[in-house]
Amino acid sequence: MIKYLIITTVPALFILASVIWLIVALVRRSRSRKVAGGLVVVEIAILVVLYFHWFAPKEFPRNYLNDAQQSSQTLAEAATAKGFYIGAAIGNPSMPSYANLVPKEYNSITPENATKWRQMLVDGKIGEYDFTQADAIVDYAVANGVRVRGHTLVWGKFSGRTYPKELDERIASAVDPAAELRQVMRDHITTVMTHFKGRIKVWDVVNEPMSMDGPYLDKHIYLNTLGKDYIAEAFQIAHEIDPSVQLFINEQFGNYTSEGVEVFFDLLKWLQEENVPIHGVGVQAHNIFKTHNLDEFRQFMNRVTELGLLFEVTEFDARIRLFDAAEDPYQAQADYITEYARICIENPNCIGFTFWGLSDAGTWFDYVPPFSSMLPNDPLLFDINLHAKPARAGIIEALESRR
Numbered sequence: 001m002i003k004y005l006i007i008t009t010v011p012a013l014f015i016l017a018s019v020i021w022l023i024v025a026l027v028r029r030s031r032s033r034k035v036a037g038g039l040v041v042v043e044i045a046i047l048v049v050l051y052f053h054w055f056a057p058k059e060f061p062r063n064y065l066n067d068a069q070q071s072s073q074t075l076a077e078a079a080t081a082k083g084f085y086i087g088a089a090i091g092n093p094s095m096p097s098y099a100n101l102v103p104k105e106y107n108s109i110t111p112e113n114a115t116k117w118r119q120m121l122v123d124g125k126i127g128e129y130d131f132t133q134a135d136a137i138v139d140y141a142v143a144n145g146v147r148v149r150g151h152t153l154v155w156g157k158f159s160g161r162t163y164p165k166e167l168d169e170r171i172a173s174a175v176d177p178a179a180e181l182r183q184v185m186r187d188h189i190t191t192v193m194t195h196f197k198g199r200i201k202v203w204d205v206v207n208e209p210m211s212m213d214g215p216y217l218d219k220h221i222y223l224n225t226l227g228k229d230y231i232a233e234a235f236q237i238a239h240e241i242d243p244s245v246q247l248f249i250n251e252q253f254g255n256y257t258s259e260g261v262e263v264f265f266d267l268l269k270w271l272q273e274e275n276v277p278i279h280g281v282g283v284q285a286h287n288i289f290k291t292h293n294l295d296e297f298r299q300f301m302n303r304v305t306e307l308g309l310l311f312e313v314t315e316f317d318a319r320i321r322l323f324d325a326a327e328d329p330y331q332a333q334a335d336y337i338t339e340y341a342r343i344c345i346e347n348p349n350c351i352g353f354t355f356w357g358l359s360d361a362g363t364w365f366d367y368v369p370p371f372s373s374m375l376p377n378d379p380l381l382f383d384i385n386l387h388a389k390p391a392r393a394g395i396i397e398a399l400e401s402r403r
C-alpha cells in the first residue's frame with residue numbers, strides 16, 4: 001500500500017514541482033525557464049503516451065462471439081462430476097446474472113462483500129448485526145445446492161472498510177488491549193459462524209495476513225496487539241464453533257517466488273507445528289498490473305498441497321488490457337485463464353477455482369480507481385451480455401480430464 005502511494009505520489013509531486021519552477025522562472029524571466037520548459041514538455045509527452053497506453057478507452061475484437069459454443073455439459077456439471085468447485089463472487093444478489101448463471105454454470109459462490117465484518121454491522125457498531133444482504137446471497141445458493149465460501153472472519157487491513165473503525169478506538173482505550181481484542185474477535189467469529197452454521201461450509205478465516213509493502217506479516221491492529229498468535233487463535237475459535245467447517249487462510253501474491261512467499265510458508269509451518277486447525281490455503285489471484293508466472297504458480301500450489309493442505313484459487317480475475325499486445329486479446333486472455341485453472345484442476349488437492357464476479361458486467365475493477373478509468377477491464381469468464389468467453393470451454397475440457 002505504501003509502495004503504491006509512493007509510486008503514484010512521488011511522480012505527481014515531481015511534476016507539480018517542475019510546473020511551479022516553470023511558472024516562477026517565467027515570471028522572473030530567469031534563464032532557467034528553458035530548462036524548466038523542456039522538463040515540462042517531456043513530462044507532458046510521457047503523460048500522453050501513458051494515457052493512450054493505460055487509460056484511453058479501447059475496444060478489442062470479440063471474435064469469440066462467432067464461435068459456436070458447443071459442449072454437452074455446463075461448467076457446473078463438469079465441475080460437480082469431478083468433485084471440483086467453479087465459483088463466482090456475488091455482489092448484489094438481485095442482479096439477474098445471479099439467477100442466470102447460478103447454479104447452471106457455477107457450483108460455488110462467495111459473497112463479495114456481504115460477509116465481511118464491517119458490511120454486516122449496522123452503522124459500523126460492533127455487536128449489532130444485520131444479515132439481510134448476506135442471507136439473501138447465501139440462501140439462494142444453498143436452496144440451489146451451491147456451495148458457499150464465507151469471506152472473511154479476520155482481516156486487519158483497511159480500518160472502517162473491512163473491519164469497523166470502532167475497533168481501533170476500543171483497543172486504543174482498553175485497559176488490557178490484548179484481552180479486549182481476543183474477546184471481540186471471539187464474539188464476532190462465534191456470532192457469524194453460528195448464524196451461518198450448516199450453510200457456509202468453508203470460511204476464509206484470516207484474509208491477507210501478509211504486508212503489501214515487504215516480506216513480513218502485515219503490521220495492523222491484530223498483529224500489533226496479539227502478535228502472530230492472532231492467526232492461530234482465529235482458527236482455533238472457528239474450529240471450536242464448528243469442527244466440520246473447512247478453514248482457509250487467504251492471500252494475494254503477484255509473484256509466487258518473492259521473499260514474502262517464504263515468510264508465508266514459515267507461517268504455515270508454524271501453524272501446523274502448533275497443531276492449529278487449518279485446512280487450506282486460498283490464493284486470490286487478482287491479475288492487476290501483470291499476469292503471473294504460471295510455472296511458479298504451479299510450484300507454489302504443489303508446495304502447499306505437499307504440506308497436506310487443500311488449495312483453492314479464491315478470487316481470480318485478469319484484466320483484458322494485460323493482453324492488449326496480442327492479436328486477439330480475448331483469446332489470449334482465455335488461454336491464460338484456462339492454463340491457470342488447468343494447473344489447479346490437475347492437482348487433486350486443489351478443490352476450487354473462483355472468479356471474482358459472475359461476469360464482466362460486475363467486476364470491482366470498474367468502480368475501483370485507477371482501473372475504473374482504464375476501460376475495458378473485462379477480467380472474467382462471461383462477458384457483459386453473459387456470453388460465455390472462450391475460457392469456459394477450455395475449463396470444461398480441463399475438468400473432463402481431472403483425475
Ligand code: XIL
Binds near residue numbers: 112207364
Ligand atoms: C473487494 C470487492 O470486490 C469490492 O467490491 C470492495 O469495494 C473492496 O473489496 N481482496 C479481497 C476481496 O480479499 O475481499 C476484495 O474485494 C478484493 C481484494
